[in-house]
Amino acid sequence: MIDKLEFLLALAREKHFGRAAEACGVTQPTLSAGVKQIEEQMGVLLVRRGSRFQGFTPEGERVLEWARRIVGDTRNMREEINSLRHGLSGRLRIAAIPTALAMVAALTTPYRERHPHVQFTIYSRTSVEILELLENLEIDAGITYIENEPLGRVSIVPLYQEHYRLLTAADAPLGDRDKVTWAEVAQVPLCLLTPDMQNRRIIDRLLKSAGGESRPTLESDSMILLFSHVRTGRWASVMPAKIAETLGLTDTIRAIPITEPDAVHTIGLVVPKREPMTPTTAALVEEAKRLAPMLDS
Amino acid sequence: MIDKLEFLLALAREKHFGRAAEACGVTQPTLSAGVKQIEEQMGVLLVRRGSRFQGFTPEGERVLEWARRIVGDTRNMREEINSLRHGLSGRLRIAAIPTALAMVAALTTPYRERHPHVQFTIYSRTSVEILELLENLEIDAGITYIENEPLGRVSIVPLYQEHYRLLTAADAPLGDRDKVTWAEVAQVPLCLLTPDMQNRRIIDRLLKSAGGESRPTLESDSMILLFSHVRTGRWASVMPAKIAETLGLTDTIRAIPITEPDAVHTIGLVVPKREPMTPTTAALVEEAKRLAPMLDS
DNA sequence: ATGGGTTGATAGATAAAAGCTATCAATGAT
């Protein structure tokens, strides 16, 4: 029965019987039969079909919601019992927005000290994708912007505020300043993240409200790429302070605080709201709470 | 898998492989195999055995906790989908303490007006039993004392305060009074519930703190029996006002308010704390909230 | 229109599992 519910979850993610089957490690007829069996047990059609997958019926959406919970709890049970025997172990799957990647190490390093048998998988994803992954139980925790998160579905631990820096060569325009305003930054050609990233949209908004406009000369979804360009001394970029510091400043490249406003958005750890959590996730939340006061200096 | 978890729940209730199997509608070897299979999947012994059932291991207790949740959610899912198709239907199982039985009709009657296809099963149980039944998913709701309930496990809707009455013949001692004190009541020989009932223990406490002692001339676990004795005119009893009024007063039998203190304990509806609730249970909670202000007059 | 490519359903065979009956071994009580 629980396996069948997993079929349903896979189908919701993949929106395709064949791929869902593959993801579950069964053949397509098996998955089809499984879905049909749930439908018979419930006495309702759950999937809208018509020679191809066309989404779920309203009843299907409800069953899906329950399935997420039931399947999730089953996994949590397994993990908890495992932890009782072997201490914390298993794999912790975390997704973070690119600008937060640099601080993940601040979380994983002390975690690993305490629980050496836990393994990590870290994904770099957009904030929207992170929420989807959380929904679908594909990750255990996300690190992302915590403003306007749908409370009730997730638990949140605030970690730090994003302070922005203008990264530029010391001999470039504005390169000699101790601080700059967003209005000034708007005059400089920038390397920025692609517009599907929330960080980029935030920067766009800040530039716009300072009377400027966002016309980046270069876009990428990789912070490394942006930084490597800045490092040549010929490009400039805007990055959160945390990642700018981590990437390492040379004497020729400066990270200049941008003010008015100084900090706007908060980054936090986001985990599925479910009591009790898995022991590994609970430990991560503990670690985040421990870490938070040390970050926001 | 879920069936196996149900085996475990049955075993926890029945504390006996044979009876648990019967309750699940399978044979004893089948249930034994099911339990063993979960143990293998978890990699831990869950049940302490030794030629007979000896309870659960610590891991077993944890699995049991999860099993309750998972099995409960599965049932809730089924019921919710059913409701989407047929409107509210099914059976609502409620247990109430004896002194609250009289007011159950105030809940079920308007409920039935709104949802005619829902059937009821009402049990008369002690407050302790009610909590056990709730734990084991054997009832959907309880009506009991809500003081010192373990919050977190259950949701509570207060319904009314218990006001006590001395039931006695008009021509018996105290029979002519408009109100009496607990100290005075302590002087009268009474018919009371058996000491396993919380109501009795409450009355004992009230009598004791008024300097009296509880030496009932007659004990029973049935309110009907107590009342029928009072009705002969030769016995007296202490009952909550609600049930005294419902049982019907004659001109020879009076229900005299007992003061100092007047009311102490609150009766409420208690349902498993789980979001979302089954639609039938949610509707019952609604009904209780609607009813509560009308009761406490 | 028509043919190739995709998608999910169906049929038939086989393997896996779940369940039953019958029986046994261990334990406790009389």
Place this chain on the structure above:
DNA sequence: ATCATTGATAGCTTTTATCTATCAACCCAT
């Protein structure tokens, strides 16, 4: 010592799950 209770085990049967192979509907591009 004997008997009753309780849960485990063995052997067999039925049911369920899954696979491979194939089909029908549909989409799209020519």
